[in-house]
Amino acid sequence: MTILRLMLAFAKTGLFSVGGGLATLPFLYEMSDKTGWFSHADIADMIAVSESTPGPIGINMSTFAGFKTAGIPGGILASLALGAPSVIIILIIAKFLEKFRDSKYVEGAFYGLRPASIAMISAAGLNVAKVALVNMEVLQQSGPITDFFLWKAIILGVLIFIAARKLKWHPVLLIAISAAAGIIFQF
């Protein structure tokens, strides 16, 4: 039963996520809130694993989430469910390729979909930051507000950002460095 719900949830994700792997994130957060199959911290870990292994990120995420929820069959079926809408939609579009490319409506829809898609990715980034850069529990307790920020993590973040933007280091290398920093400085 769980597997069926898992497949439905991922098929829906595949149908509505526009703009690549990270566009699946808002749906994963929604799934996490509604079902508790995995936590917000799990999602951040899934992104890391997906970014450092081959294959489409969306598929990596669904395999990981499916496995966490329902073992090996869960991983395989969640990925196939995520991919199914892609295949069906493209098979239809391939028949009308010319019309699709020149359609005013299609162009208009993407005029709206593109900013919405990166807005949702940004919000997902904020969700990861809540786990990675700050200690949300401080807000509920009466601790000093400086404890709210995880300073070691923020410094690492700034350095990684510079390495990514200015030096254009490969994501896999950045992830390896961050993992090492996490172990050495006891994040």
Place this chain on the structure above:
Amino acid sequence: MNNLLDLYLTYFKLGFVTFGGGYAMLPILERELADKRHWTTLDELRDYFSIGQCTPGIIALNVSTFIGQKRGGVPGALAAGLGFLTGPICIILIIASFLTNFADLAVIQHAFAGIRVCVCVLIIQAVLRLWKKSVVDAFTLFLYLVVFLLNAFSGIMPFKIPPAMLVILAGIAGVAASAIKTRKHGKEASEK
């Protein structure tokens, strides 16, 4: 039958060499599918990519479905898609089963706490890279801000809009806004 097996195996191989998802794949596909195998042309591949990027679903899978369909109809599309997914699914299953066994180790937890920081940066980077093409005028900036606020603060909103609904509404808003824009342009042109 050989054709299908060929499609499956070619895509099986491609599944192992494509790091970083959709956009990073284009140069590899150009070399393997256009230059080496002549299954498609560079122009065609670019077309498939631009459509794959703006249709729902996994970009890489959208592109492989196009090529599989062209080579062998619906069975061809399925062979290409399944071939492409086999490797990544196996790799993640192996990693995931290791992780569940070692997740409680302090070393692994520290490593992932560090990695999450990196993930934040990678997401910011993806947003910056897509920004120029997506947020092009006042309307798209407004749409970005509304969708971002609705999503980021959904916890404290009195009502919750599911992401699927936001996607549909954004598509409709886009069609309406570009229709209004073309009408305005049309009027200005006729007044002149």
